[in-house]
Amino acid sequence: MARSTRLFVTRRWRIPKVMLALMVLEFPLTVAALALFGIADPNLYRTKLWQNGADQGFNSSPIMILYAFANYKPIAVPLVWSSFMTTWNVIISVLSMFILLVKSVMWVMHIFIPLVSLVIHGTLIALYAIAIRNQSAPDLLDPEHPAKGLPWYLSKGCSYATEANKGYCMQARASFGVTCVMLALWCIYFLLSLYSLIPTTAERTSREADIELRKLGAYTPDEPEMSREAQRDVNRQLFLNLPKTPTTPWGRSADNPMTPRTVAFTQLNGGSNGNASGRADLGARAGPRGGLPFREQWNGA
Numbered sequence: 001m002a003r004s005t006r007l008f009v010t011r012r013w014r015i016p017k018v019m020l021a022l023m024v025l026e027f028p029l030t031v032a033a034l035a036l037f038g039i040a041d042p043n044l045y046r047t048k049l050w051q052n053g054a055d056q057g058f059n060s061s062p063i064m065i066l067y068a069f070a071n072y073k074p075i076a077v078p079l080v081w082s083s084f085m086t087t088w089n090v091i092i093s094v095l096s097m098f099i100l101l102v103k104s105v106m107w108v109m110h111i112f113i114p115l116v117s118l119v120i121h122g123t124l125i126a127l128y129a130i131a132i133r134n135q136s137a138p139d140l141l142d143p144e145h146p147a148k149g150l151p152w153y154l155s156k157g158c159s160y161a162t163e164a165n166k167g168y169c170m171q172a173r174a175s176f177g178v179t180c181v182m183l184a185l186w187c188i189y190f191l192l193s194l195y196s197l198i199p200t201t202a203e204r205t206s207r208e209a210d211i212e213l214r215k216l217g218a219y220t221p222d223e224p225e226m227s228r229e230a231q232r233d234v235n236r237q238l239f240l241n242l243p244k245t246p247t248t249p250w251g252r253s254a255d256n257p258m259t260p261r262t263v264a265f266t267q268l269n270g271g272s273n274g275n276a277s278g279r280a281d282l283g284a285r286a287g288p289r290g291g292l293p294f295r296e297q298w299n300g301a
Contacts, residue, residue: 009114009115009197009199010114010196010197010198010199010200011113011114011115012114012196013114013192013196014195014196014200015192015196018192019107019192020107022185022188022189022192023100023103023104023107025185026100026185027100029178029181029182029185030093030096030097030100030182031097032174032178033089033093033096033175033178033179033182034093034094034096034097036171036174036175036178037086037089037090037093037175038090038093039171040086040089040171040172040175041086041087041089041090042083042086042087043083043086044168045165045168045171045172046081046083046085046086047062047081048164048165048168049151049153049161049165049168049169049172050062050081052152052160052161052162052165052169053147053151053152053153053160054145056152056160057145058145058147058151058152058156058160059078059139059141059142059145059147059151059152060078060139060141060142060145060147061142062081064141064142065077075141076141077141078137078138078139078140078141079133079134079137080134080135080136080137080138080139080151081139082134084134085131085134085135085137088130088131088134089131089134089135089175089179092124092127092128092131095127096124096182099120099124103117103120114192114193114194114196114197115193115197117189117192117193118190118193118194118197121186121189121190121193122190124182124186124189125183125186125187125190128179128182128183128186129183131179132176132179132180132183135151135154135175135176135179136150136151136154136176139151151172153169153172153173154172154173154176158170158173
């Protein structure tokens with residue numbers, strides 16, 4: 001059997017139970033991300049933690065932004081303390097919940113194939129990687145107090161937070177942790193989808209058999225691989241090879257088209273309803289040679 005050169009990807013999941021377990025695990029993580037990011041929006045504790053770190057000498061101070069605006073000097077807010085970071089987190093959390101609902105419906109309807117999963121979770125990996133980058137970006141605004149690594153509440157813990165900011169510090173750490181776990185979950189989804197896309201030996205064999213059947217014209221595929229003229233020639237050959245109508249006992253179906261029912265009654269009647277040319281042959285081969293004893297006995301009675 002010749003192998004097909006066309007790219008073939010399967011539509012079935014190799015380990016569907018693992019896929020279902022991941023979707024069950026995804027729901028509480030998505031709800032947690034949506035809650036944490038929604039609480040932090042738009043600026044519940046971002047500026048407070050920024051100022052807390054500046055008081056400890058860990059990073060720049062938000063007052064520098066006010067001085068720059070007052071003196072009409074261009075200045076860029078560090079990404080880790082910017083509103084873009086908070087807004088981005090809210091957007092991806094809402095998008096994650098929407099995708100989870102759509103995935104659940106598609107899974108129940110058996111249309112959530114590995115190829116679609118690969119595209120969706122590849123996109124989510126990119127989005128959450130950007131979110132992690134935003135939350136862990138350095139703060140180099142103040143040359144005297146540069147923060148080249150993680151922000152202080154991630155690298156040093158909440159022991160340096162004031163009493164009023166300890167709760168906010170815990171929330172910021174939890175947000176970063178949930179983001180990392182979600183990224184790991186998307187990576188598992190992506191690897192599982194990629195693994196399921198590779199067809200097994202049985203699926204390859206079945207695919208090659210289907211291609212051969214299409215070429216033989218055994219059935220009409222949705223996307224025929226042969227041209228219309230070639231398919232017409234194949235159908236014409238199949239029509240010409242169909243079995244012909246069986247002939248009558250005397251081999252003259254064109255002159256005397258008789259059905260099996262007509263032949264049976266002709267034989268019972270001794271060949272009286274046949275044509276002239278076939279009457280003698282029927283009487284010699286198929287019809288009764290004498291009378292019907294059973295009928296004569298009861299007619300006489």
